[in-house]
Amino acid sequence: MIKVQCPAKVNLFLEVTGRRPDGYHRLATLFAKINLYDVVELETAPSGVHLEVCGDDAGGALGAGPDNLVWRAAQAFLKSFRVDGGVRLRLVKRIPMGAGLGGGSSDAAGTLLGMAKLFAVPLGREKKSLLRSLAVSLGADVPFFMQSAPFCLGTGIGDRLKPIQVGKSLPYMVLAYPSLHVATPDVYRALVKPSRAVVLTRLSHLDRLIRSLERGRPVEEWEGLLFNRLEEAGLPVLAQVEQARKVLARLGLRGARMSGSGSSVFAFAKSHGEAEAALGRLKGYPWKVFVTCCNG
Structure with missing residues (x-):
């Protein structure tokens, strides 16, 4: 079994700079990951995607099917990487939903990264590019959570990222x-x-x-x-x-x-x-x- 910690984020800065023809808004934002986590657990299964959702912030409001970003991320990975087999996942929610903390996006990113590890997919340039395209398709904030950098400047719809190196840890x-x-x-x-x-x-x-x-x-x-x-x-x-x-x-x-x-x-x-x-x-x-x- 593989366990992935999925951090929440806050936006230290967020300005709306315009709107694209497809309706998405252009942003300039400063993302910061924080020490509040959901957990995604993954193990192989004979076929398909099987998801269980639990935790204080699941509350019965979060489904375990195609409406859930974890399910969708796992399904997209299996299809795009042509995996022979399936996956069983358990999502433990702690990040509040609908709170502006990016919990669903972080869970999706953690699922993609966990799937790559679970199925031992070597992430060369081409497969990294495929993984990133999956992230973008799942949501504008998902690419940020694919990054190891704790702080990023986000432009475009928030998906064009530049890591920021802070000189000193921020206060509590x-x-x-x-x-x-x-x-x-x-x-x-x-x-x-x-x-x-x-x-x-x-x-x-x-x-x-x-x-x-x-x-x-x-x-x-x-x-x-x-x-x-x-x-x-x-x-x-x-x-x-x-x-x-x-x-x-x-x-x-x-x-x-x-x-x-x-x-x-x-x-x-x-x-x-x-x-x-x-x-x-x-x-x-x-x-x-x-x-x-x-x-x-």
Whole structure:
């Protein structure tokens, strides 16, 4: 049996730079993997794809068939690599669903990588290219989770990636999930397109943020550069996200932002002790709350 840890992510920065003719939005985003994981377990089977889903965040809402990205990733791998046999998978969910943390995309990436290992597929240039094309077909965030780099600049639809080397580990993070499922297409539809001048200004902030992280500067110097354009989408559910941001800020946490299309909110603490203290003070809210940190 092979076990693959599938990390969540946050978007330290996310700007919408345009829209393609096919309806996908062009982005400039800074991905960061965090120490919150799902687990995918894989073992060979005589034929087909057999998936079991369990864990606190499965909740019966996540199917174990073609609607599940793990199932689809495994099926696509078997077909594309012409594998003689099948696979039995077990997905243990811990990353909240519909939270902007990339759990489904990470699970898909972990499945592709696990399948390559399980069936001992030598990943030369041609097969790496095939694996990447499968990743892109499964979702715009999946290629990021195929990368070993913990931080990446993402452009295009988020699938064009440039690893970022941070100069110093980022502080501990408090992550709050208001238990509100947000549908990504709804967020993009509700977003008012910013002007080109506004976008260019924000992209200059992204450049400054990356330079600050590469130089290992303290959070006080770059917290004001964190940004997520999707917070501005006029959806009623995002009002509760804004409330979560304000609560984290009142606790003295820094740089509170929504991750992806929501509804999770993250903020940085000065120390592990401060993060744990904030966790205790948040127990009165109907949220799932984690203390975590970036992988790099």
